[in-house]
Amino acid sequence: MNLIFVFHDLLANIKGWLRSPGTVFWTILFPILLILIFGAIFSTGDEIELDLVVQDHDESLISKEFVGTLKNISGLNVIVLDKEKDPREYMQDEDKSALLAIPKGLNTTLIEYIETQFTPTEQFDDTINFILYVNPSDQTTISILRSIINSVIYKFNMNITGGQSIFGINEESSITEDFGYIDFFLPGIIGFTIMTSCIYGSIERNTKFRKDGILRKLLTMPITRSEWILSKMLFMLFLSFISTSVILIFGILVWQISIKINLFVILLIIATSFLFSGIGMIIGRFVKEQETADMAGGAITFPMMFLAGTFFPLDQMPDFLQSIAQVLPLYYVNEGMRNAMIYGDFDKTLYFTGFVLVFSAIFFIIGVFLTKWDED
Amino acid sequence: MVDKTVRCPNCGRIMTCFGNPGEVIKITCSSCYLEGKVTFKKTFQSKNIAIEVTNLKKKYDNLVAVNNISFKIKKGEIFAFLGPNGAGKTTTVEMIESIRQPTAGNIWIDGKDIKTSFNDVKEKISILPQEFHSFEKLTVKETLVYFSKIYKKKADINNIINAMDLKDEEKKYYKDLSGGLKQRVGVAISLVNDPDIVFLDEPTTGLDPKSRREVWEVIASLRDRGKTVFLTTHYMEEAEYLADHIAIIHKGKIIAEGTLDELIYKYGDESILRIQKSSSKKTANILKENGFNAYTEGNGDIAVKIKYKERILEILSILKHECIEYENIDIRRSNLEEIFLKITGSKLLENGE
Numbered sequence: 179m180n181l182i183f184v185f186h187d188l189l190a191n192i193k194g195w196l197r198s199p200g201t202v203f204w205t206i207l208f209p210i211l212l213i214l215i216f217g218a219i220f221s222t223g224d225e226i227e228l229d230l231v232v233q234d235h236d237e238s239l240i241s242k243e244f245v246g247t248l249k250n251i252s253g254l255n256v257i258v259l260d261k262e263k264d265p266r267e268y269m270q271d272e273d274k275s276a277l278l279a280i281p282k283g284l285n286t287t288l289i290e291y292i293e294t295q296f297t298p299t300e301q302f303d304d305t306i307n308f309i310l311y312v313n314p315s316d317q318t319t320i321s322i323l324r325s326i327i328n329s330v331i332y333k334f335n336m337n338i339t340g341g342q343s344i345f346g347i348n349e350e351s352s353i354t355e356d357f358g359y360i361d362f363f364l365p366g367i368i369g370f371t372i373m374t375s376c377i378y379g380s381i382e383r384n385t386k387f388r389k390d391g392i393l394r395k396l397l398t399m400p401i402t403r404s405e406w407i408l409s410k411m412l413f414m415l416f417l418s419f420i421s422t423s424v425i426l427i428f429g430i431l432v433w434q435i436s437i438k439i440n441l442f443v444i445l446l447i448i449a450t451s452f453l454f455s456g457i458g459m460i461i462g463r464f465v466k467e468q469e470t471a472d473m474a475g476g477a478i479t480f481p482m483m484f485l486a487g488t489f490f491p492l493d494q495m496p497d498f499l500q501s502i503a504q505v506l507p508l509y510y511v512n513e514g515m516r517n518a519m520i521y522g523d524f525d526k527t528l529y530f531t532g533f534v535l536v537f538s539a540i541f542f543i544i545g546v547f548l549t550k551w552d553e554d
Numbered sequence: 555m556v557d558k559t560v561r562c563p564n565c566g567r568i569m570t571c572f573g574n575p576g577e578v579i580k581i582t583c584s585s586c587y588l589e590g591k592v593t594f595k596k597t598f599q600s601k602n603i604a605i606e607v608t609n610l611k612k613k614y615d616n617l618v619a620v621n622n623i624s625f626k627i628k629k630g631e632i633f634a635f636l637g638p639n640g641a642g643k644t645t646t647v648e649m650i651e652s653i654r655q656p657t658a659g660n661i662w663i664d665g666k667d668i669k670t671s672f673n674d675v676k677e678k679i680s681i682l683p684q685e686f687h688s689f690e691k692l693t694v695k696e697t698l699v700y701f702s703k704i705y706k707k708k709a710d711i712n713n714i715i716n717a718m719d720l721k722d723e724e725k726k727y728y729k730d731l732s733g734g735l736k737q738r739v740g741v742a743i744s745l746v747n748d749p750d751i752v753f754l755d756e757p758t759t760g761l762d763p764k765s766r767r768e769v770w771e772v773i774a775s776l777r778d779r780g781k782t783v784f785l786t787t788h789y790m791e792e793a794e795y796l797a798d799h800i801a802i803i804h805k806g807k808i809i810a811e812g813t814l815d816e817l818i819y820k821y822g823d824e825s826i827l828r829i830q831k832s833s834s835k836k837t838a839n840i841l842k843e844n845g846f847n848a849y850t851e852g853n854g855d856i857a858v859k860i861k862y863k864e865r866i867l868e869i870l871s872i873l874k875h876e877c878i879e880y881e882n883i884d885i886r887r888s889n890l891e892e893i894f895l896k897i898t899g900s901k902l903l904e905n906g907e
Contacts, residue, residue: 391683398651399704400676
């Protein structure tokens with residue numbers, strides 16, 4: 179075995195790696211980014227507090243004790259809601275993941291059970307159910323709350339009956355339609371796909387075309403920057419609509435997702451394409467080498483896709499990360515898409531679409547302004 | 555400077571002399587010493603100038619990439635800008651193409667100042683940048699059509715394909731072409747608007763000798779089509795083969811300029827004319843008596859040191875006059891490489907260094 183060659187080949191590979199900034203970045207910084215982002219998202223350095231809204235329709239000693247037990251659980255923030263309020267409306271208005279309604283008749287059922295204990299010939303078969311209203315798009319939070327509530331109910335059953343379940347739980351969706359995780363996830367994928375294709379497409383135009391001499395040739399031809407940018411933007415829109423259509427078709431065929439196609443969806447696709455093309459142009463203006471520009475593109479797209487609520491809801495992240503999301507364009511794109519095509523919430527759609535339009539105008543105008551073909 | 559061959563009206567001696575258009579020079583016959591005048595007609599006119607550059611300079615911080623150069627390019631000629639890598643060739647041509655802004659100086663293309671009127675000349679010019687790489691997934695024909703759509707004036711694409719001998723490749727993707735074919739396509743692209751002026755920046759760099767020769771023929775055909783060609787190169791033989799006019803640039807300055815003959819005449823060493831198997835043993839002496847530096851070599855050939863072309867016809871005239879026969883005449887003259895070495899003190903290598 180020629181170990182001398184093995185050593186020198188290893189040395190040559192290391193030299194090549196050290197001399198490639200993009201590769202060094204992805205080898206070293208990528209895992210650091212992963213650790214920082216996911217660690218910040220999922221760390222429990224500061225304990226995450228989950229909100230649980232409770233509506234007591236019984237207002238008895240037993241119901242108050244139940245609420246008190248919930249309040250004593252650390253990490254659970256119990257919000258008591260007036261029994262007159264509509265639970266679904268409250269959950270939508272306040273953006274809450276879960277609401278537990280303590281049914282009227284809880285105390286009555288308990289008394290009836292106790293009375294049957296003094297009558298050996300009588301069997302008690304009744305069950306009274308708590309109602310847990312859930313936001314189906316927030317499965318992670320709901321699963322945690324569900325297990326907490328179930329354990330409290332189980333504890334009450336055990337303490338009172340020693341085993342027989344007289345208290346139960348039913349679940350209902352807080353939204354009239356039944357949404358799952360895929361309804362949350364699909365619009366995020368659309369936003370993410372448009373983001374990556376537009377940013378990297380813009381970078382390629384500025385770097386590869388410069389290196390290939392195409393920009394130099396264009397500068398000497400009777401074509402304006404506006405004409406060039408317009409044709410490229412039309413191509414980006416073409417790609418955006420193609421990828422969006424493919425994602426939607428698969429969502430419908432495979433998961434039977436109910437999609438609403440309206441003017442806001444079209445507007446969001448167009449505005450998102452302009453927004454991220456503008457960001458790509460800005461990157462390409464300052465970073466002329468393709469490898470380094472791709473790296474810069476990755477440094478922007480990678481954290482954004484995790485921090486902007488693409489794959490999971492923001493309320494599962496620490497507060498400071500949720501604050502960061504508020505300044506990320508992709509967050510507004512994702513939420514705009516969700517509300518426009520899935521939830522059908524007009525007010526929220528308008529709100530988020532407005533932000534996307536403003537972001538797209540700002541970044542695209544800056545990108546066009548900064549785009550230069552000449553070498554100086 | 556232009557050259558003119560004249561015959562002495564007294565003794566019939568043929569002489570070659572050099573002068574500028576519009577100039578009248580005095581000459582003396584080297585044989586009978588008859589004095590006379592030679593008039594060089596003024597053929598140069600400003601309307602015949604395709605590109606004019608005056609006092610062009612480009613400075614980056616402490617580096618002067620192009621240092622106060624001036625030159626003119628006539629319409630219909632191939633003008634070669636010759637020099638090593640880093641000499642300032644591409645910087646100069648990029649300033650003419652308005653891709654870089656000069657630090658100082660003026661540039662006119664077709665009589666128009668490009669600082670203010672570059673848009674007016676865009677339809678008339680075309681460039682092939684250094685290491686140009688077109689769109690990989692378009693066919694040859696699609697590529698030519700794409701670029702032609704940008705211009706108002708369009709040449710016939712099929713004619714270009716035939717002229718560039720690309721008929722067999724017109725349906726192939728650009729990415730599947732060899733290096734030589736890609737360069738040929740690059741030249742074809744530069745013809746889609748039937749331009750008056752074509753800029754070719756190092757068009758044969760990286761090509762094998764066969765491909766390079768093929769591209770030379772293509773470039774030479776541009777002149778036949780009446781185009782003005784501004785060619786930058788670091789290949790001596792390319793400039794020698796193609797150029798009507800050569801400017802040698804070194805460290806940002808033009809160190810020599812002229813036709814190949816002029817450069818050799820001015821900077822080159824004496825050429826050697828060899829007369830092989832002369833019928834007379836007195837050939838060398840006869841030539842010496844006529845003022846030539848002639849000597850007999852070991853193999854019996856007669857070697858005559860001359861400035862290229864100047865007195866070749868004289869020598870042939872003398873041999874004919876003296877009824878001296880010979881088997882062959884061989885001329886070895888100075889070339890650009892020797893001239894470059896003489897002026898700069900360094901060689902210009904194949905890789906442009």
